[in-house]
Amino acid sequence: MNPALVLALLAALSAAGEPGADASALPSAARPAPSDLSSSASPAALDLSLRPSSARPEAERSRPAATAPLTARGPDVLPAMPGTPHTLYVNFDGAVLRRGCGNDSRHDCSTLADLFDGYIGPFVGTEARRVAIIESVRKDLREIGVRTTWRRPPEDPGYTMVLYGDIGAQDFAGIAPYIDCGNLWANDTCFAGAFQGSNTGATIVLQEAAHTWGLEHVNSPFDNLHPFVEAPAPFFQDQCNKIVANTDLVETAGTCNLVHEMFCETGFQNSFRELLYLFGPAQPDIVAPVLELTSPADGSYHVLPVELSLYGEVVDDLEPQFYAVDIQQDGQTLFSDEAIRVDLRLKNPPPGTYDLLVTVRDEGGNAGSDRVRFTILPEGSEDPDSTTGDSDGDPGDTDTGGSESGGSEQMGCDLALAATGPAWPLLLLFARRRRPRPPALATSSAPRYMENP
Known part of the structure; x- marks a missing residue:
């Protein structure tokens, strides 16, 4: 691999990941200087944007909630095997x-x-x-x-x-x-x-x-x-806190004292x-996540202008979580962020041969990686994949050929939906079955939650 063929760090990372969204620049200290990706190409930046379905959401202000008393019905006995996960x-x-x-x-x-x-x-x-x-x-x-x-x-x-x-x-x-x-x-x-x-x-x-x-x-x-x-x-x-019976904080002796009194006086709970x-x-997390890149197809060719989907699923015993995603070529980090999965846009990368090593690291520090190799050809070049009749069949890789109608954005959304497994069809199913709200159950201005027998 020619050392000069190193991807330039993305010039801007779109927070929304949608076409036309403004990109927020990374700190200058985190950006290496752009470099040539082929002998005939001038330095160019790589437009690599994280899709919104993968990104960590912004923090939201907590809403107040309350709970009223509940009636205890469980038997006052110790579990058969305390200490069982x-x-x-x-x-x-x-x-x-x-x-x-x-x-x-x-x-x-x-x-x-x-x-x-x-x-x-x-x-x-x-x-x-x-x-x-x-x-x-x-x-x-x-x-x-x-x-x-x-x-x-x-x-x-x-x-x-x-x-x-x-x-x-x-x-x-x-x-x-x-x-x-x-x-x-x-x-x-x-x-x-x-x-x-x-x-x-x-x-x-x-x-x-x-x-x-x-x-x-x-x-x-x-x-x-x-x-x-x-x-x-x-x-x-x-610490031992006083047990209360209701939202008025009326103190009570408690119900499950056979367990409470192992750690506190009667009427208190730790x-x-x-x-x-x-x-x-x-138990410590010692299982490394497994990453499988499915787009673009390994060894594929693409002719500019083009927008590709860099996509990969993560399989992990503690799924889901936000993984630290790191993308490198020739040992140089091109992209680093947090995401549920690898789901990024690669728009009009400079011509050249790419060999990307993608690593995901879970919150326990365990890492899994996969790599993908593909070639970007200058505009007007003949696509070897199309001339040989071979097709990678991956809907995430779409050569737009200069057309604005394209289709890769829609495919990117489809891929993100499909990655959620059974959740998205259930969303549609349950949306059709939503019941009318009974008029007798009016929502109060201050949400409360209570446990009824």
Whole structure:
């Protein structure tokens, strides 16, 4: 490889990733000088833009929420195997709830099905917003042996499910069927409203799940079990907080004292110590993600003008998360950012032979990589792929030939949708099945969430 054939660092990285969007320049210290990519080409910059479906969303202001008291119905006994790791499944895709089978998360069963007319609509926020909520949940559980996922886990050994989406016009932000003292039942189902803010959303997810693990409300505004979401980023506090019965913070002796009293006096609860006792410490992430680049086709040729899709899927045991994406050629970094997957636009790169090494690194520091080789030919050149009749068949690689109608942008969106797996067809399906809002369930001005029996 000729050392001179090194990609120029993108001159601008579009925050929106859409045609016509203004690009924000990278810091000058992070930009190497543009270099020639072929002997006949003059120095040119590479227009490489991250697509919006892959990018981390901007932070949103948390919305206030509150929770009222709930009636405890779980048996006051210790779990059979304390210290066993557990899985928390945040279901953004909605569900048709089943009646008469308890609160079995594996089969979408809920004793609260009638409260939601038997149906929970999907979360309509972006994919990146979903990942931000998952990451916020994981942050609060980073020391606890609870793995959080957005894909339905295997039935064995079971999991807690929080349905996060359209719960109808309610006066609460989330609800759990009961307090399961000591987490005796491993497959509970609970609910959270579709808040866009990742901190608020994560707090509601964690509080409702924690109720099904045996935790009660406490009077500390900095704990995830406080009846109101007041602190900007509450967490599971490693201290004994007074147990309260309702949103008026009426103090009570508590219900699940067989577990509470292992760490505190009667009537107090240490949320962090109880979760650590129930699920054990977090296990380190030692599994590296696997990256597979599918576009452009390896060894393909493209004639200017052209817009290519640099696309690759990531398979990981802790999917989803935002991976550190790094693109290099000849050891020189051309692009570095965070994304759910590799999904970038490559617009009119200078003629030359490209050999890109793409690496994704997860939050545990584990890295996976793949590489792709392709050639860009000057405008007017004969395309060897088309003359031989070979086609890579990849819809992400589209030679526009100077036409503005193109099609690569639409294909890029299609690819981003397809990468979400079963979520996007469910969005369409549930959109057609959305129920009318019962007039009796008027939304209050201050969203509250309460747990009913």
